[in-house]
Amino acid sequence: MDAYNILWADLVTLKRHWSRYLITTLMSPLLYLVAFGWGLGRSINLNGTSYLEFVIPGIIALTAMTTSFNGASTRLNVDRLYYKSFDECLMAPIGLPSMLMGKAMIGVVRGLMSSFVFIAVAFLIAPTIHIGSPFLVGLLLTCLTFAFLGVLAALLARSHEDMATFASLILMPMTFLGGTFFSLSQVPSGLKYALYALPLTHSSLFLRAAALDQPLPWTSLLILLVFFAAFLAGGMVVLRRISI
Template identity: 70%
Template sequence: MNPVMVITDICSILWSDLVTLKRRWARYLITTLMSPLLYLMAFGWGLGRGINMNGMSYLEFVIPGIIALTAMNASFNGAGIRLNVDRLYFRSFDESLMAPVSDVSLLIGRSMIGMVRGLISSSVFVMLALAIAPSMHIEPVFLLILLITCMTFASMGVLAALLARSHEDMATFSSLILMPMTFLGGTFFSLSQVPEWLRLVLYILPLTHSSACLRAAALGQPVPWSSFIAIIMFMSVFLVTGRMALRRISE
């Protein structure tokens, strides 16, 4: 496998989506930022007003969690929903399978589509959050964690789209996997407040680790490197499993 050809194919797959996104960027941002802004107003300014969380205001606590949540939803939907529509509705994904492109290039390219969309949405929200909480630390380690988070959930979206047999399957996946992570992944509350047995269960969720890492980096606290490694492991599992699903489809 020629590394140069792999990179070239990945860039070609990504470029085609960037051309489309360029024409619809305003609509895309409005769509993807609506939910996190509503979460910010409802939890940060509404329910959390006057509450202290681990020695800080609840607003400072919840913003990094909402950033992780934005990265998850934008990356998953940017990769998964788009692939699901191309594969089951337009049937255009069959042309990609017949193209002289390796399965690795196709998998990573499709995942990077979601990663870029997730980075765009979460980065815009970060800029809005800095205007609200200027004490946040946006340093290289924060950006690295955000990048890996977006790639992790983008690869999860690709895997879900490859396994789905209908559009309803994607909706079911979102209801059974993404929705519980939204409210149980340490986004809106500290895991120190839940029983130990439940805390161990919640650490199975990748969003829990992303929220912990992004919150620590944003607040200038030591990054929990065990969670950072867990995010990378989740990403690796999603990519390997996605390649297996892609090979099954192409046979």
């Protein structure tokens, strides 16, 4: 209940501007879909799968990453550094775990909302995509992982420019190197191991396998869970430090 009380204010803001939010967050994935799925990949076939079907799960993972991260980090960053209202939240009789969860859950809500709308659009283009329980579990874990990463980044940021720097150095490389638009089997061995260190890589692998009804890489789901636990623990450490 304490976490929901923290989340409630962000939900009210989202309710007022949900249409504008969806238009803004869906623009990039739709452009990726047109440019890579229909443009560059029209005649490409990967192991019996059209490139369009191959790239859609990757774009879903990318959408979940960016919207969950930005949804959790932007509001918290503004509250901390501009409005200075986060200090008042810290003085409220609410436990730090509930505070952390409440600030992260708005990112999860935004990530799931944008992802489900994009999935609805993807079904019109590629109706053979399979959306089952494993896919939904992987999508939820992806949103949780990057929402808590967003909270951690916002807690560590000392200025608004720090968030832009973090996005450029962390999110941008994952966007194009996390297995979203290409198969890791085509990457040299040395680079492949480096790409497996990115959480988006494992999200893309698991969601793609689930969507294409292929054998599920449970190791990737486990690694994604480890990233989630690490970002959660990191957020708690930083939150305890700044609340003293």
